[in-house]
Amino acid sequence: MHNPHPGLPEIDYIKPATLEEASRFLASHAGEARPFMGGTDCIVRIRDGVWKTKYLVDVKGLDGTDGIRFEAGKGLTIGAAVPMNKVAAHPDVQKHYPVLVEACHWVASYQLRSRATIVGNICNASPAGDTIGACMLLGGVLRVFGPDGMRDEPLNGFFKGPGKTNLKPGDIATALFLPLPPAGSxxxxxxxxxxxxxxxxxxxxxxxxxxxxxxxxxxxxxxxxxxxxxxxxxxxxxxxxxxxxxxxxxxxxxxxxxxxxxxxxxxxxxxxxxxxxxxxxxxxxxxxxxxxxxxxx
Ligand SMILES: Cc1cc2nc3c(=O)[nH]c(=O)nc-3n(C[C@H](O)[C@H](O)[C@H](O)COP(=O)(O)OP(=O)(O)OC[C@H]3O[C@@H](n4cnc5c(N)ncnc54)[C@H](O)[C@@H]3O)c2cc1C
Missing domain, CATH: 3.30.390.50 (CO dehydrogenase flavoprotein, C-terminal domain)
Incomplete structure (x- = not known):
């Protein structure tokens, strides 16, 4: 009989010191290595045998992935590693981006949201991702470090199919930028x-x-x-x-x-x-x- 949860296989945990090192490793192990943040999609998919990942590359803590920064008149930068609970509790997010707070609250449970990230939700590219719609409507742009350096990826046009995006092997999303919403939104x-x-x-x-x-x-x-x-x-x-x-x-x-x-x-x-x-x-x-x-x- 088919076992839907065959169990977590052995995986190598990789903790690079820099974005360059992480990107090089991911590009040279395309198909067997994957970056992760909260791991709430990765671990489940690997456990269920859907992904045959050999190397999980921990990109938390690398340049630009930490913290939330609001710049008056410009917008909000959310580090890719910031869990949803921290985003939803941030006073500037609550004041200027309440629809994102509302969307975060609909993701699973408080426990899950203490690990799960918005950038992980976006990069996972499930059509069911709860926070993706808010990020798209707010004009979200992913900051991505890849083999050719840093680039911006606007979310409108980013999704190519279930689990498929414009990201290529070696790409690491470091942050999500949301411009200031129009007045009266x-x-x-x-x-x-x-x-x-x-x-x-x-x-x-x-x-x-x-x-x-x-x-x-x-x-x-x-x-x-x-x-x-x-x-x-x-x-x-x-x-x-x-x-x-x-x-x-x-x-x-x-x-x-x-x-x-x-x-x-x-x-x-x-x-x-x-x-x-x-x-x-x-x-x-x-x-x-x-x-x-x-x-x-
Ligand atoms: C019990 C349970 C309930 C859930 N309920 C919901 C729900 O209600 N709504 C919902 O939308 N989702 C739900 N999810 C799915 C999941 O929690 C979310 O998609 C979450 O936001 C993923 O974030 P993460 O940081 O854990 O991602 P991870 O698992 O770390 O990564 C997800 C994907 O993004 C890629 N990735 C991660 N970080 C980067 C990066 N920096 N650069 C490039 N690629 C990257 C990974 O390789 C992977 O493909 C649930 C999951 C579980 C286990």
């Missing part, structure tokens, strides 16, 4: 799971809205959907509808329908494709109504 993350804690999303809807005089409606919205496509999905048609005409209940319903139409979910143990699509429509509408009542004057 209000965000929501609504997660539908099989239970309140510890389950991946059947559907996740992140929405962010703010006044914008350059939009015909006077407002702009971002909408990101989890667990309904091979990658975290931006509902761009829905976003265009909300920017394009005076917002009322009918326009919100139209946008929610467009978000539903953008999804290509699958049937799995968490829910059917049809259920997911309908819930995207309902939860998008709820998130938009909630935001709209707060940002309209």
């Amino acid at each position: 209000v965000g929501r993350y609504i997660k539908l799971g099989r239970n309140r804690l510890g389950d991946l999303a059947i559907v996740g809807v992140t929405a962010l809205g703010y006044p914008d005089a350059s939009a015909a409606s006077g407002f702009r919205f971002g909408i990101a959907l989890a667990s309904v496509a091979p990658v975290p999905l931006r509902a761009s048609k829905a976003e265009e509808i909300l920017a394009g005409k005076a917002i009322d209940e009918g326009v919100i319903a139209e946008a929610a329908q467009a978000a539903m139409d953008a999804c290509t979910p699958i049937d799995d143990t968490r829910g059917s494709a049809r259920y997911r699509k309908l819930m995207v429509r309902n939860l998008t509408r709820s998130a938009l109504v909630d935001i709209w009542t707060k940002i309209r004057k």
